[in-house]
Amino acid sequence: MKLFLQSERRILGFILALVPHLADAEDLVQETCMIMWNKFDQFEKGTDFVAWGISIARYRVLNYRRSTGTRRVYFSENLMRQIDDAAVGLSVQGDERLSALQSCLGRLREKDRELIRLRYFAENSTKQTAREVGRSADSVYKSLNRIHDALLLCMRHAVKMESFPTKSLRAEG
Template identity: 25%
Template sequence: MLPSKSERLVELLSQHHDSLYRYIFSLVGNAHDARDVLQETSFALYEKWDQFDSSRPFLPWAYKFAYIHVLKWRAARAKHCPTLDADVIELLAVERQQEESQLAARLDVLENCLSQLPDKDRELVQDRYFRGITPDELVDHRRTSRRTLFRELQRVRHLLMACIERKLQQDPEPA
């Protein structure tokens, strides 16, 4: 039995959720706003789903909707605080789409590099960046100073960056 159109949309949105979120986040720069724009984008995709040509890739089509909703977000926000000019947003959007495959490769390698970190370092990264624990909470939990915490985070980020660069140079097209 073939999935219904709306089931297919949900399947594609689930499959591409992270890429679409990262694209939006790269244009708005704030996780809360990116989630809001993603929600608006998802609703627009649902409304226009009948116009989707299934012989073409989904993600570029979805990016167009996301871009439109980023512009709407920007226009609404311009009343309250300064935002980037539309031409700058457009340049960022185009560049982000062009970098998609490289970013995906870096994320794949990052997972491998994270697994190679000592447990203590991997836990720190997971707490701060995956679980969203604030620096103040980490300072309290780890019974350390903010200065020491930020030095540790910086050291681990450098380790991860070096690992990613090394692996990408060894195998520029990771699987």
């Protein structure tokens, strides 16, 4: 179930690139997820789950195109394969970036991680976050900016070097 939930948005993004109507795209995502669920025993553990889902989605989109082919002009099958390949590549890049972000977050000081948690994971505004930590909104805003800069630098380094820095991050200021 975790794999399905993590992949659903990426599969929807792939389908939306190929299907003009959101309602149709959402229906195709549901069809794709049903097929993935029914064929889960055919998924090879250790391979890219999103890529597998996108390949199933591609066939659902092809069927959709065949059934609605008289209404609109759509992408050629060759172009769809190229989009499919690009989507899988973006999926891998997204996974690398997510991994880098998680590693970089883990290297922040505890109080900086707490600000990030309160602001983004708890979905608080900067003012709400400031109230919770007993600081001014301006102070929290400046701290968040420094933390963002530190995370961005760490992630660029991690993705570029394909390894993560070993020292902890400190948002100076």
